[in-house]
Amino acid sequence: MTIPLPILDLKQCDAEHAMRAFIGWWPDAQTRAWLAEQARQAQALYGGRMMQSDHFHLTLAFLDSSPVSALQSLATRMAGWTVPDIKLDLTVRDVFEKPRVVWAGPDDSQKQALDALQQWHEAIWSSLTGLGWTQPPRPFRPHVSLLRHAQIVAGRAHGHRLSPQAFVGDGAGLIVSVPCEQRSQYHLAAMMGSERTGA
Template sequence: MRLFLALVPPPALRRRFGELADTAYAHCSGKRVPDDNLHLTLAFLGEQPERQAEELADWLSGTRVAPGQWRLDRWGHFARPGIVWIGGEPESDLVQLQQSLRAELEDIGIASQPRRFTPHVTLLRRAEQPPGPSLPDFAEDWSYTRAALVLSEPIGQGSRYTPLAWSRV
């Protein structure tokens, strides 16, 4: 089972991110991430056996995530994989959350990525060109209260993301 920990935006904010993905696609082409898959990855856990997934779900269900807020207000691009994303300044609470979850995972023997955390929401993969100045300015505030353990299942030419467990509020 391919797993990761993530923040999942509430439905209205996810729709807004989808609108930004449409705007980016019109400029950059590539493969648009479906609205249902839009998220912020906190820790990629890779392939895990089913029993480990159950233990991770139990662990996360007992973990409390401190509420926080993150302002997204910039376009970004990872050139090598052709990723177009939106993000913002990494708020200290968000960075602290990611680091504490990674440390807890290491304590229970689970290695995770990324070591270097660049908070972002991927909108496009295999983009043909980076975002340019013609993309509109935007500012969206994301209030988060919990994290999800997410299963990534390959389907067709993409993936379906299914939350398996949530942290407690």
């Protein structure tokens, strides 16, 4: 399993510093290419900024701004976590109006996949709460963001059926968002079930 991001060694970071982070599940190269095409098609409708192809992911837990010391502890533990075998198809494109995001994800008919993702999400948060994080109250909606800053007309139906594309996972890990001059760059700090970690 690989995640195509630069590595961040958390040992080299100030333990008192805070960084935005999340735990994400990365698709393989073929799935990312399909998502890039969906993003191009969506941009023609909504404008906005396309996600970088290497940044396409399904968020399992958003950690917001977290102390590096806490992320270091989490990274150490994540190597022992496992990635479940979940069969998932991306079949719908829709929007989140308020944050102005266009996304692709599974439709509600994929109950087995959605149940498995929900269980994985809850298992991750069970571990995170044990490490001091507080689970946000918002419901978990599995999705892959395609566009940000989209021009979305409120109140309209935006759901669109897509030709099914299997989401083939290629690793899950702890990702830290590092501010850069033009846009933030994701860095991999740890992977589940892997020695590739910046703990």
